[in-house]
Amino acid sequence: MDSVTDPVLQRQRILIQGIVQGVGFRPFIYGQALHYGLVGFVFNDSQGVTIEVEGSLLALASFQRALREELPPLARIDSIATESVQPCHETTFVIAHSQASNQRYALISPDTATCDDCLRELFDPADRRYGYPFINCTNCGPRFTIVQDVPYDRDKTTMRTFPMCPTCLVEYEDSLNRRFHAQPNACPLCGPQVSFYDGGTTISTTTTNDLIMRIVQQLAAGAILAIKGLGGYHLACDALNTEAVQQLRQRKHREAKPFALMVPDLNTARQLCVVSAAEATLLQSHRRPIVLLRQLPNCPVASGVSPAYNTLGIMLPYTPLHHLLLRAFTTALAPGSLAVLVMTSGNLSDEPIAYQDDDARTRLAPIVDGMLTSNRDIYMRCDDSVMHISAGNVQFLRRSRGYAPEPIPLSFDLPLPLLACGGHLKNTFCLGKGRRAFVSHHIGDLENLETLTSFKEGIKHFQNLFDIDPQAIVYDLHPEYLATKYALDSAIPQKIGIQHHHAHIASVLAEHGLQEPVIGVAADGTGYGTDGAVWGCEIMTANLLGFERLAYLTYIPLIGGEQAIRQPWRMAAAYLAHVYGSAFLEVAIPFTQQLDRAKWHILAQMMSSHLNSPPTSSLGRLFDAVAALLGLPQGLAQSNVLYEGQAAVELEMQATYATDAMQEETELYPFLMDRIEGQMTTVLNVAPLIRAIVNDIQQGRTVPKIAYRFHCTIAELLAQACHEIRKQTGLSSVALSGGVFQNRLLLEQLITRLEAFSFQVYTNRRVPPNDGGLSLGQLAIAAAQLRAI
Incomplete structure (x- = not known):
């Protein structure tokens, strides 16, 4: 105990809000109170943690300093409110029982990797x-x-x-034990147990070790198993077994999208991929996300794990069961073999992850050869988070396990409790009150009843946990989104529609606490525009209150609507028709030579009569068009892509194959910036770019060369557009958001060009740039609009 010479006793009541429950905070407080000779009590309540401490002023000051500087590893303090109260002259410091109250401000820690x-x-x-x-x-x-x-x-x-x-x-x-009030505390005598479900029979052996060894032997022999994790079931198989990986693809109906992998340690990851210091830190963090890493040449992982990609999604074990499995799996393999397991979400494609045991047995039975399960229930499903390092910073692709439901602090007060419903793809919702935005775990694409049910269940759970009764509901302007329909059907009387791309930019503003206007570049695949067109490459001036669109990509018909998204060749043909007219069929490149003329004749009639062919300014669709011109995705010339964004992803992968010599070249494709007469608006005209790409194809330039040159050109086009807008507005800050900026090569090229123009560049860091971040932007805009009323 520190010596205390100040004889004047003081007593303080301290209310702490943040992540302070279930993270060893009260034992920490107890220990500090004993250390400084203080008396009083501490307890959890629905608002956070309440402390009363009594002692000398010197001891109280030391105690307050420890609160700020010596927290437990998982604790986070958002606010400390201190008031003086009358001394009570106790003789001890105690941890009191938790108390409920009418208002709830307590935060729940995310699930955390084994310490x-x-x-x-x-x-x-x-x-x-x-x-x-x-x-x-x-x-x-x-x-x-x-x-x-x-x-x-x-x-x-x-x-x-x-x-x-x-x-x-x-x-x-025991107040000084590290398991003091660890709510999941258990041991083999009193806690949950694992069991193995094998073709209708549940098998429990005398020891967990026997069960684990049985399972890893099956995995080593090529079996596909379901394994229960923290937030749901994974589907697992040996990632080096080509046949097992292919079987998993067929059974899961996931033809091409990459599988995530789990490896036992960082050393194994480094035998598969290039791992930077920042990536190693992220892999080993207590949040344990999936991290996208660049594959090494001759990587032994089966090619079917990540077809057409040069990256792998790797994570390290984050539960004790994972650690036991990976260590045992290593011993079951031939000497010198690497222990690498596919660990992909336990579902059929497009369905939410299975997390309830009975449902998992039903839904996963056609996929797996057995199930490793347990009798500890999962209350809320939660997929793995996915991240990568882009432009030197961490970027979310999916924010979920390890991060949700940790709130995002806001730089402003919400005028009333709000619910923002997000978008259609990669959905998250966001509930907010005070200065906190609770962005949900990853819900998924709202394309079926199961995912919509998960969306509704999540909203109800968050409302209950954080005591948020929304007084206004916020939604995307697209009338056919299920999240929009949910909002419009809601009993919440105040409804606020927000333009898709404004919400993207606002998500960046909210993260960084920016109040002043910026130049916003929103680039993605689809967003409902205020003119009824399908937007997707919008450069605007924006703050939280509003936006003005000052530049956009040339409108091109989206022939067949959603079908043009699934079939990138339609966008390629539409761009060629825009540039060459009907004569494009005579352009001598493989794309036109292989084009089904009968199909095109029908589509051309649709386009000319404006039948189901809305105009689009989407940069994502331009990436699709260029990919299709180059024969990507391979083997799908006039078929549907196998997952959303596949063509654009493969184009990026091809660009990264460009040699260093190619990358040193600065030659760009031509483009035009056409000012609309009588307006401040500029149309970004890529017709010259399309002509030049066609010429490169005719000249026999390689696909990586063309793909890389295209990326550099788009970065220059966007940077030049921002430069022109600065001349009009004087703004020198740029916010970048939208799914296209998941493209690392494009983002890095664009940031480099913008910084060369002396712009201050802001990007998403707390939420994904894709539609998983929309709900935060919606919430921030709605709050600004409500404050302005």
């Missing part, structure tokens, strides 16, 4: 939890996926059905 202390116990034969797949403490383990209500106590989680044995209870009640 080093628990790992040491997991593999220590002398420890009573040796080999126990549910080992955890206040510094790690499940949180969000098992919580049913707040305050965060055991009886409000799915662990309530497992009464603690006397030994676990002693740990749980």
